[in-house]
Amino acid sequence: MNIIEILASNLVVGSIQVTAGDALGFLTGLLCVWLTAKASIWNFAWGMVNSLILGLVFLDQRLFADSALQVVFIALSIQGWWQWKVRGNPQASRFRATTWHEQAILLAVASIMAWLMWLILVELRGSAPPLDALITALSLCAQWQLNRRQVSSWYWWIAVDLISVPIYWSRGLYLIACLYVVFLALCVYGLRNWQQTRRTQSPMAIA
Structure with a gap:
């Protein structure tokens, strides 16, 4: 039995039947977002574990963009770990604001990425090409902002969660869909926590 078959094995949680991959994805994802x-900084380590598990689960469900996204997340998590701590940059511990100009550029980049990935997914016959591509594009932009400690990253994650819940539920990934509902609540908490922390920084740190 290979690892994908193990993750696809069924478990019963209450009255709901889920897979081992769902359960592990739920637990590691919850810890990562918290x-x-x-x-x-330990969010990056658990994020890599979560991405590895979910990547295999999504691959089994033919959600190709989401599966490939997890590989990119692992790479971005390594970069984020470096940006937050390893390089020792004093700016790394400070929260940042995002200008409207930056947000406009990110929206344009996300739109282009989503369109290109949608074209690719149609050819690969993925399960949900338009939404799958949109989730991928938004998530990449959100993670890029998170690595830079930009408070605006939480708004992007909230958008990702709102789109993800119905698509994962429709694919029978009930526990992962519930996980994204919890993610949504944690994103609201994270947004408020980062905003409050940023307000306590010195004017030089905020700049």
Whole structure:
């Protein structure tokens, strides 16, 4: 039995039948987002574990863009770890604002990425090409902002969660869909926590 078959094995949680991958994705994802909301650097380590698990689950469900996204998340998590801590940059511990100009550029980039990935997914016959591509594009932009400790990243994650819940539920990934509902609540908490923390920084740090 390979690892994908193990993750696809069924478990019963209450009255709902889920897979081992759903359960592990739920637990590791919950821990990752909680640590991110608390601005702990360990969110990156658990994020990599979560991405590995979900990447295999999505691959089994033919959600190709979501599966490939997890590989990119692992790479971005390594970069984020470096940006937050390893390089020792004093700016790394400070929260940043995002200008409207930056947001406009990110929206344009996300739109182009989503369109290109949609064309690719149609050829690959993925399960949900338009939404799958949109989730991928928004998530990449959100993670890029998170690595830079930009408070605006939480708004992007909230958008990702709102789109993800119905698509994962429709694919029978009930526990992962519920996880994204919890993610949504944690994102609201994380947004408020980062905003409050940023307000306590010195004017030089905020700049």
